[in-house]
Amino acid sequence: MPTVRQPALRLGEVVFCCEAGAFSRVRVEVPGWAPARPGQFAMLHVEGSARFLARPFSLSDEEPRGAGAVLTFVVAPVGPASQELANLRPGARLSVLGPLGRGFDLEEILAPAPARGACPAALAGSPRRRLVIVAGGVGIAPFPLLLRTLAQGGGGGRSAPVCTRTPLLLCGFRDQAQAEAVSVLQEGTEELRRAGMGSGLLCATDDGSVGFHGPVTELLRREVSSGDRVVACGPPAMCRAVWGLCRGISDVQCWFSLEARMACGVGSCHGCVIPLADGSLAKVCRRGPVLRGEEAFGEVEHDLLTR
Amino acid sequence: MPTVRQPALRLGEVVFCCEAGAFSRVRVEVPGWAPARPGQFAMLHVEGSARFLARPFSLSDEEPRGAGAVLTFVVAPVGPASQELANLRPGARLSVLGPLGRGFDLEEILAPAPARGACPAALAGSPRRRLVIVAGGVGIAPFPLLLRTLAQGGGGGRSAPVCTRTPLLLCGFRDQAQAEAVSVLQEGTEELRRAGMGSGLLCATDDGSVGFHGPVTELLRREVSSGDRVVACGPPAMCRAVWGLCRGISDVQCWFSLEARMACGVGSCHGCVIPLADGSLAKVCRRGPVLRGEEAFGEVEHDLLTR
Amino acid sequence: MIFSPDNGALSSCLPPGTEPGGPLTTQLGPLTLAHPLINASGTFDLLEAAEVLGQEFVARPPVAAYVPKTVTLHARRGNEPPRLVETASGLMNSIGLPNQGVEEFCRHDLPRLLGLPCPLIVNVAGFTPEEYVLAVERLRWALDEALGVYGSACAASSPSAAPYVAGRDEAARPKPAWAWRVGLEVNISCPNVHSGCMSIGTDPDETFALLRALREVWPEPALLVAKLTPNVTDIQAVAEAAERGGAGALALVNTFKGLVLDPVSLRPLLGGVTGGLSGPAIKPLALRAVFEVRQRVGIPLIGIGGVETVVDVVDFLAAGASVVAVGAAGFRDPCLPARLAGELGEQLRRRSLSLAELIGVAHAAG
Amino acid sequence: MIFSPDNGALSSCLPPGTEPGGPLTTQLGPLTLAHPLINASGTFDLLEAAEVLGQEFVARPPVAAYVPKTVTLHARRGNEPPRLVETASGLMNSIGLPNQGVEEFCRHDLPRLLGLPCPLIVNVAGFTPEEYVLAVERLRWALDEALGVYGSACAASSPSAAPYVAGRDEAARPKPAWAWRVGLEVNISCPNVHSGCMSIGTDPDETFALLRALREVWPEPALLVAKLTPNVTDIQAVAEAAERGGAGALALVNTFKGLVLDPVSLRPLLGGVTGGLSGPAIKPLALRAVFEVRQRVGIPLIGIGGVETVVDVVDFLAAGASVVAVGAAGFRDPCLPARLAGELGEQLRRRSLSLAELIGVAHAAG
Ligand SMILES: Cc1cc2nc3c(=O)[nH]c(=O)nc-3n(C[C@H](O)[C@H](O)[C@H](O)COP(=O)(O)OP(=O)(O)OC[C@H]3O[C@@H](n4cnc5c(N)ncnc54)[C@H](O)[C@@H]3O)c2cc1C
Numbered sequence A, B: 001m002p003t004v005r006q007p008a009l010r011l012g013e014v015v016f017c018c019e020a021g022a023f024s025r026v027r028v029e030v031p032g033w034a035p036a037r038p039g040q041f042a043m044l045h046v047e048g049s050a051r052f053l054a055r056p057f058s059l060s061d062e063e064p065r066g067a068g069a070v071l072t073f074v075v076a077p078v079g080p081a082s083q084e085l086a087n088l089r090p091g092a093r094l095s096v097l098g099p100l101g102r103g104f105d106l107e108e109i110l111a112p113a114p115a116r117g118a119c120p121a122a123l124a125g126s127p128r129r130r131l132v133i134v135a136g137g138v139g140i141a142p143f144p145l146l147l148r149t150l151a152q153g154g155g156g157g158r159s160a161p162v163c164t165r166t167p168l169l170l171c172g173f174r175d176q177a178q179a180e181a182v183s184v185l186q187e188g189t190e191e192l193r194r195a196g197m198g199s200g201l202l203c204a205t206d207d208g209s210v211g212f213h214g215p216v217t218e219l220l221r222r223e224v225s226s227g228d229r230v231v232a233c234g235p236p237a238m239c240r241a242v243w244g245l246c247r248g249i250s251d252v253q254c255w256f257s258l259e260a261r262m263a264c265g266v267g268s269c270h271g272c273v274i275p276l277a278d279g280s281l282a283k284v285c286r287r288g289p290v291l292r293g294e295e296a297f298g299e300v301e302h303d304l305l306t307r
Numbered sequence C, D: 001m002i003f004s005p006d007n008g009a010l011s012s013c014l015p016p017g018t019e020p021g022g023p024l025t026t027q028l029g030p031l032t033l034a035h036p037l038i039n040a041s042g043t044f045d046l047l048e049a050a051e052v053l054g055q056e057f058v059a060r061p062p063v064a065a066y067v068p069k070t071v072t073l074h075a076r077r078g079n080e081p082p083r084l085v086e087t088a089s090g091l092m093n094s095i096g097l098p099n100q101g102v103e104e105f106c107r108h109d110l111p112r113l114l115g116l117p118c119p120l121i122v123n124v125a126g127f128t129p130e131e132y133v134l135a136v137e138r139l140r141w142a143l144d145e146a147l148g149v150y151g152s153a154c155a156a157s158s159p160s161a162a163p164y165v166a167g168r169d170e171a172a173r174p175k176p177a178w179a180w181r182v183g184l185e186v187n188i189s190c191p192n193v194h195s196g197c198m199s200i201g202t203d204p205d206e207t208f209a210l211l212r213a214l215r216e217v218w219p220e221p222a223l224l225v226a227k228l229t230p231n232v233t234d235i236q237a238v239a240e241a242a243e244r245g246g247a248g249a250l251a252l253v254n255t256f257k258g259l260v261l262d263p264v265s266l267r268p269l270l271g272g273v274t275g276g277l278s279g280p281a282i283k284p285l286a287l288r289a290v291f292e293v294r295q296r297v298g299i300p301l302i303g304i305g306g307v308e309t310v311v312d313v314v315d316f317l318a319a320g321a322s323v324v325a326v327g328a329a330g331f332r333d334p335c336l337p338a339r340l341a342g343e344l345g346e347q348l349r350r351r352s353l354s355l356a357e358l359i360g361v362a363h364a365a366g
C-alpha cells in the first residue's frame, strides 16, 4: 500500500531561479510533496538564513517529479526573507512546510448556481458566464496553478470539475517592470488553449506604461457582468474595491486570497487572524487564505471598502 | 599631497577562495588598504551575515594592487563565522577593519642581541643563528607575510631589516588533511630563495601521516639551540610548551601570536584581555597579538606550561 | 535533520531512542515523560496540527507531554491583529490569550486530549485569583468525572472544594486518580493582557497566595506548575514564593515585554501595543533565570526560552532544568521537540553522560 | 554605506548634514549636540580608537557627545576572561568595569577629553552611594579647576560640598561654568559587578536617594543622567524616582542579565559567571523601556539598546528619546554613530519631518 502523501515539513532544493519582471520565479524540487490545490500556500525557510521564522508563499505552480514535485513560487522582494528567497541560486536548500490552507474550491466556484429566482433549467440556454481572475501585483502568484488545474479538469490528472466558464484574467501592476511578471501566466494559458479552452488577459498599470492606464478594478468594472464568478488576489485595498464593485451585481460571487503575518501556518499560533465581516477573528492559515467575499467583507459600506 | 593610508573600516571583495588542506585560503581585494606588518590582523564581517560581530583573522599575505591591496586570509572553519568566511565565493563582499595590533617587530627580533656576558664583537664570528618559526594548525596563518617581508628586507619594498638569520619553519598539524595547508607557505619560501636566502621546513602530525609523528614541540626540542630566535603561533597549549622548552636555553628569545575572543579589535571594549606573566590583564588587540614570552608567560613552572 | 526518504519529511514524531521507558525517560513530579522535550504553551496546537499534518500527531505526539494553549475561565477573543512580528533572532507576539473558555475546553478538547498517549499539562490563566481558582475547579471536576478519584466518594460530584483549613488531615482528602496523567500549569506570566496574570507573577506575595489557593482545588499529588515571568527584578524571590505556596515545579520563562513600531506610521505595530519577545534572542536571559532559580528551589524546573538546537537543550538541562520546552522555534518545524529528543540521546552517548548526570551539571565545580 | 573613494574607508566621522548648527542639532539639558547620535559607555574608546585609526577621531569625533567608559572611585581590574561571547543577534559581556580610577582619569584622560570639539558625558559608578559621591566630587573638583565656576569664588578649592540643606538658596550656590560642556552619567545599572551599581538601580528608593546626594555635588544646571537597568519589574517606578531625585535626563537601557555555558565543559563560560546581553536581540525590549518611561517622566531620554541601523534610530526617537546611543553595533564600525546621523538626516528629509516632530511621535494618536 503506498503511503498517502500528506502535508509535512520537507527539504527542497532550488532548481531554477529567474526574474519575472519585478518579481522572482523560484522553482524548488520537493521529494514527497503532496499534491496541492490552487490557492494553497507553503511556509518557506532558507537553510542557514538569518531569519527566525518561515514565510508564507502561494503555490504558484506544481509539476509532479518522481515521488514529489517541482514547485514554483513567485516572490516579490519586499523585505529580508523575500529578498533572500528571490536571490537564491540553484542548489540552495530550503525547508518547505505544506501544502497548507484552504485554496480555491473549484467545485464551489464552478458550480452552476442558479441566479436568484431563476430556475436551473433557465440557465441551460444562457450565454457562457466568465470566471474573472483579478490579480494585483504579486497577487498574480496563485493563478498559474489555477489555470493549469482548470485545463486539467477536462481530463488531466487533477481532480477538478470541468470548467464551464471562460477565464478572463485582469492583472494590475504598478509599472512596466512589474507588468513583465504576466509571463508567469503563459504556461497556464497555453495549457488551457491545448485543452480547448479560451481565455482572455487584460493588463492595467498605475503609470499607463502597459495596457490600461489606471487601477485594475476599472477594468473589472467594465468587464464583470451578472452571473460571473470572481477570484482575486492582491493588496487589501484592491480586494476591498473588488468586493465593493461586485457585491452589487446580481449573481456575482467572489473569492479572495488574503494575507496576514504568519508564524506557523498550521493553526498553532493564533497569529494570523483577521477580522471577518461578522466581527469575529479567523485564522487566515486555516480558514483561508481563500475566503468568500461575504465572509471576509460582508455588507461593509462602499466608502469603507474603497478606502 | 597623497593621503597617508591608515587603518580603517573598508569594504573588500573576495577575488578568490580555495581549500588549503583543512583550511580555506580567502583572497580579498581592499581598496585603500594601509600596508601591514606581519602578525597584524583584521576584523572581518561578511555583508549580510547573521553574525553580529566581526571576527579577528591574521593577515596571511598582502600584495599591493592599485591604491590598495589583495589580502590573503587562512581560515579554519571552527564555528559559524569562520565557516561562512571559508565558504565565500568570488564577488562576495565583506567589511575589513585593519590592519590592527602589534605584529612581529622584525627590528627587535632580528637585532643582534649579545648573549649574556658576551661582547658584540664576539658575535661577529659566530655561526649564523636561526629564526625558528613554529606554527600549530591554523597558526600557520601569519607566516606567509612574515616570509615575504623577510625576503623583501634585503631590498624589497617593505621596511624590514636585512634578515641575518636563516628561517626554519616547524609546522605541526593534526593529520594529513590539515598538513596540506603548508602549501600556503610556498610563495614565501620561493620569494626568500629568489632573494638569496635559504630556509628549512619540517612538518609534524599528531597521527604521523605526514612528517614527524608527534607534537611540533618535539621537532623544536631537536632543532632549537642557543642564540636562536623563535616566533610561534598556534593553540595556547603549544605556545606554552614552546616557551617551557625555550626559556631554559641561553640567549633564545620567543615571540608568540596569541588569541582571545574580540569584539572591537581597536581597544574599545576591554573584552580581549589575557593575564600576563605579571598577573595584570592586557588587551590582546592593542598590546598584542604578538607578545614576548617573558611578558606572556614569564617564569611559570615548567609543568604548568605544558598542561 | 532526519530525512526519511519514503515521504521526504524532514522530521518525524518519534525518533529512535525516544520511546517510553528508554534512557531519556524523566520524571516531572508524578508525570513520567518518555524524554525531556515538551512544547511551550501557546506555540503548538496538537489538534490543529493533526488536522493539517495528519493524525500521526495525536497517535504519536512529537512531545513527551502536551501543554495546550492557555485556558481562561471565560472565552476570550484575544488581541486585535497584527499579532506577530519578527525581530532580530526573535518573535514579538501580542496574541492576548484567545481561547474558548474552560467550560468549552472541558467539553470539547479535554476528552480528546485525555486520549493522547502522553501526559497532559493544562495551562490556565486568570485576571483575578478567583478566576484562576474557578477555572481550575472546573477543570478538576471534569477530570474527576472522567478519570475518577480515590480516598473519598463524594469529591467527584462537588465542583467546589471546601475552604482550606490548616491542620486538616490531608490523608483523608480525596486524591485525584489522574495525577499520573494530567498536570496543571498556571500562567502568571503573560505580558499581553492588562490585568491579573503577569501582574500576579511579578509579586512574590501574590504568587504565594495564588498557589496556596490553587493547592486547595488542585491537591497533591497532582502536578502544579507555576509558569513565571522574567520581567521581574528578582526571579529567585518569585520562585521561592511559588515553591512555598505549593508549586511542584516551575516553568521558566514566559516572554519578555517589548515593543515594535510600524516602520511607516511609526506607531506601535502590534494590536496590543506592547508584546512579548521569544526566540533565540532571549535564550541567554532564560538560561540565566533557570540557573539562578535552580540555586534556590528544590522542585523540578521546565526550561523555556529560545530553544532551537540540541545545544540549547543541553544548556537548559545543564543549568538545572529537568524538562525543556520548545516554543517559537517549533513554528518552523512542528516535530522539533521529537527531533531534539533524538539528538539529545546522541549527545548523551557522545558525552557518556546519563540524563540525570547532565541535569544541573553547570552548578558543579568546574 | 558611505564609500569615500580616496581612502576606501566605509564611513567617515562627519557625514554631510551633521555639522554643528545643522538641522539635526538637538539639546540634552544644557548640552548642545550637533546631532542625536552618541556612543554608549564602555563600547567606544575614543582615545584608543584615535591611536589605532588616526587622530581624525579626536579632531572630528563620530559622536555628537562622547561618553567614556565607566569610572569608579578606585582603580579596578575588571572580571577575569573570557569576557565576551556572541549569542543570537547579541553579545554577552562580563567586562566588570575595569578602569584606572577617578584620580587617574582626572589627571590623565580628562584634560584630553576636554579638548574634544563635542560635549563630554562622564560615566561614573560605585559600590556604595558614598563611592559615587566621592568620585563625582573628585570629578567636579577637576572640572572646576580646569574650567572654573561662577557665583562663588571658594567652591573650586573645596572638593567636599556642604551637606544638603532643604530650602537653602539655590541661586547663591556656585554654578559650574562648564555645565554647557560636560555632563555626568551615573551608571546604576551594570549587571557585571556584585554590589552597588545595578543593585541600587533596581530599587526606586535607593535610586532617589543616590540622585539626591549627587545633585549636591553635581549642581544644576550641570547635566545629571541616570543610566537605568532594564532588569526590573517596573522601570517606570525607577525612572520616576530618578527624576524626583534630580536627574536631568535618563539613559535607557544598560544590558540584560544573562548566562552562556561553555559548550564543552557545560560550566558558565564567562569569567564573571553571568553577563550582560546587548545588541539587536534586545532592541524591542529597550524600545519598550523608552516608550513606557516617556509616558511617565518629562526629562529627556537617551535611547540605548541594539541600535544598528537608521530604522533603529528612528524607532528610539519616535518612542520618545531625544538622543540615541550606539553600543555593541559600533564594534563593527567605529564611525557608526556618524554614519547613522547622516542617514537620519536623509530619513527626515524623505519623511518631511523635523527632528523635533519625530521625537515621541509613536505616542501620538495613530
Ligand atoms: C497565504 C499567503 C500567501 C502569500 N503568497 C505570496 C506570494 O506568492 N508571493 C509573495 O511575494 N508574497 C506572498 N505573501 C506575502 C509574503 O509572505 C510576505 O511578503 C513575506 O512574508 C515578507 O517577508 P519579508 O521578511 O521579506 O518582509 P517583512 O520585513 O516581514 O515585511 C515586509 C513588508 O511586508 C509586510 N508583510 C510581512 N509579512 C506579511 C504577510 N504575511 N502578509 C502581508 N504582508 C506582510 C510587512 O508589513 C512589510 O510591509 C503571501 C502571504 C500569505 C499570508
Ligand SMILES: Cc1cc2nc3c(=O)[nH]c(=O)nc-3n(C[C@H](O)[C@H](O)[C@H](O)COP(=O)(O)OP(=O)(O)OC[C@H]3O[C@@H](n4cnc5c(N)ncnc54)[C@H](O)[C@@H]3O)c2cc1C
Pocket: B041, B055, B056, B057, B058, B059, B073, B074, B075, B076, B077, B078, B079, B080, B081, B082, B083, B138, B141, B142, B258, B259, B260, B261, B262, B284, B289
Ligand atoms: C589576533 C587573532 C588572529 C586570528 N587569526 C586567525 C586566522 O588567521 N585564521 C583562523 O582560522 N583563525 C584565526 N583566529 C581565530 C578566529 O578569530 C576564530 O576562530 C573565530 O573568531 C571563530 O569564530 P566562529 O564564529 O567561527 O566560531 P565561534 O563559535 O565563535 O568559536 C568556535 C571555537 O573557537 C573558539 N574561539 C572563538 N573565538 C576565538 C578567538 N578570538 N580566539 C580563540 N578562540 C576563539 C571558541 O571558544 C570555540 O571553541 C584569530 C584570532 C585572533 C584573536
Ligand SMILES: Cc1cc2nc3c(=O)[nH]c(=O)nc-3n(C[C@H](O)[C@H](O)[C@H](O)COP(=O)(O)O)c2cc1C
Pocket: A269, A271, C040, C041, C042, C043, C069, C070, C091, C093, C095, C097, C123, C187, C190, C227, C253, C254, C255, C277, C278, C279, C280, C282, C304, C305, C306, C307, C325, C326, C327, C328, C329
Ligand atoms: C505566539 C505565542 C503564543 C504564546 N501563547 C502562550 C500562552 O497561551 N500561554 C503561555 O503560558 N505562554 C504562551 N507563550 C509563551 C511561550 O509558551 C514561551 O514561554 C515563550 O514563547 C518563550 O519560549 P520560546 O522563546 O521558545 O518561544 C506564547 C508564545 C508565543 C510566541
Ligand SMILES: Cc1cc2nc3c(=O)[nH]c(=O)nc-3n(C[C@H](O)[C@H](O)[C@H](O)COP(=O)(O)O)c2cc1C
Pocket: B269, B271, D040, D041, D042, D043, D069, D070, D091, D093, D095, D097, D123, D187, D190, D227, D253, D254, D255, D277, D278, D279, D280, D282, D304, D305, D306, D307, D325, D326, D327, D328, D329
Ligand atoms: C563590552 C561592553 C562594555 C560595556 N561597558 C559599560 C560601561 O562601562 N558602563 C556602562 O554604563 N555601560 C556599559 N555597557 C553597556 C552599554 O553602554 C549599553 O548600555 C548596552 O550595551 C546596550 O546597548 P547596545 O545593545 O547597543 O550594546 C557595556 C556594554 C558592552 C557590550
Ligand code: FES
Pocket: A261, A262, A263, A264, A265, A266, A267, A268, A269, A270, A271, A272, A273, A283, A284, A285, A286
Ligand atoms: S499562522 Fe499560526 S495560526 Fe495561522
Ligand code: FES
Pocket: B261, B262, B263, B264, B265, B266, B267, B268, B269, B270, B271, B272, B273, B283, B284, B285, B286
Ligand atoms: S577586542 Fe575590544 S579591546 Fe580588544
